[in-house]
Amino acid sequence: MSFDLTISGVLETFAEPSRAESAAVRTRDFCYSRSDLLSNVALWQADLVNVNLKKGARVAVYLPRGFEEICVMMAAWSLGMIVVPVSSRLRGPQVRHVLADSRASVLVTSTEYRRRMGFETDDFGGLFCLIDEVIATRNVSRPSVNLISGPSYPTNADDVSTLLYTSGSTGLPKGVVLSHRNLVEGAAVVSGYLGLKPSDCIAGVLPLSFDYGLNQLISSILVGCGYAAIDYFLPRDLVNAVTSLGVSVLGLVPHLWSQMIEASLNAGISYPEVRVVTSSGGHVHEKVSAQMADLFPNAEIFLMYGLTEAFRSTFLDPRKVTLKPRSVGRAVPGVEISVMDQNGGECPPGEVGEIVHRGALISLGYWNSPKETDDRFRRRPDVPPEVSRCPLEVWSGDLGYKDKEGDLFVLGRKDGLVKHKGFRLNVGEVEELVASCPSVLECVVVPRESQDLQTELVCFLRVSDGFGRDELVKLLRGSAPDYMIPDHFVVREFFPETSSGKVDRVALGTSSFG
16 A cells, blocks of 8 residues: 555545645534544644644544534544544433443543533543534634644554444443554455445445444545435435435445335335445345345445455455355455354355454554453464564454355354254355345344243344234244244334444343233
């Protein structure tokens, strides 16, 4: 790569004078040029320097989706500070955990967010930086300011850039440590195989606290295309934003895809102007990928797989989506994906094992969690033990297999394995079965312990008109063995969501039904 693998290096390339007035960030109310973005980044650089923050300081950013959130993060990165993006979906106790664990020096937020979350001075040992107060004290004329650079703020590609906190579905969120190289190389790889162009506009729907959402932002800066910062409340708001903001590249997680497809079909809307659609963060059912092809007739569809710990792992060639709709394809450039058995040997085609990521894009581990880091980030067995700086591999905790052509199929989490009516299965298999039935828009299967201490399966459903529980059970019994049929079916209008927009399985599992 011919550019500097730091955010500062990317911003220098982005600051090309001939394109100063081209669109950089679009919101519901305004379109900001490259010049607007760079000027505002420089103002935030000055603000951060004025409160005596140094290189390596953790800067927590807890703001609604929008222009200022992006500028604060870019400013902190370019000064060698470590950004801790906090999802606006998180509430007081969760935000406090992230602040305490990261030992953030400053929390950049708004007066509204601080009040809404009940933050008091004693709740946080660092400094509050309220953007509405900061902006109000600046010169209204917004003087031209150059980006701060030079020997006082050196940044290397392998310096820590970001702490991304996982959604914490199995406990308190852990901070994944990303370098500048992770951010920039990840964006370069993804923008390369997606074929992104300066004329594109990427939809920024996913939160910047989520690796997939963060990759979309960095890709837009790297390629020099537009980025639509979309903050929505209802699925129809998302539909309106995609059509009104000129989006040409749209990436969502499967749960949001289900919502958007339902809203689009209800409104009778299609998107011929969108040329690239992507999905990651879970399995897309064959029925959904077929609907995506109908709604986006001119788009290439990329089904992807990745880990927060390794940023991006695989993608399926769009030409194979109709042939292998359940596959997530092969490794991205610079990465090797293996399926390993319990003894550390590679599984032959068709045999299920744990998915392991080797090569590029691997993060630096977990923040302040050496044991968890050692468990997931392991020495490569093909490197002699005397080599001290051994390349690592990431054991994903996901189960899958490769077919004879080398394409990967993900079955679900290792902790999703259950024994039901005497047979071992993964809840993902049951979800795949139920989702194929008519009138089922989306489903999540959660194992529970019954009163007689046996495992029972509870299937939560979002359904369309015409759904019949008895007809569904009859259909399932005619197509699958008894042990794959859930014991309970619970219809919900909405599913709870994690901070990254995925279905919150823990919240569903602890909810009441009956």
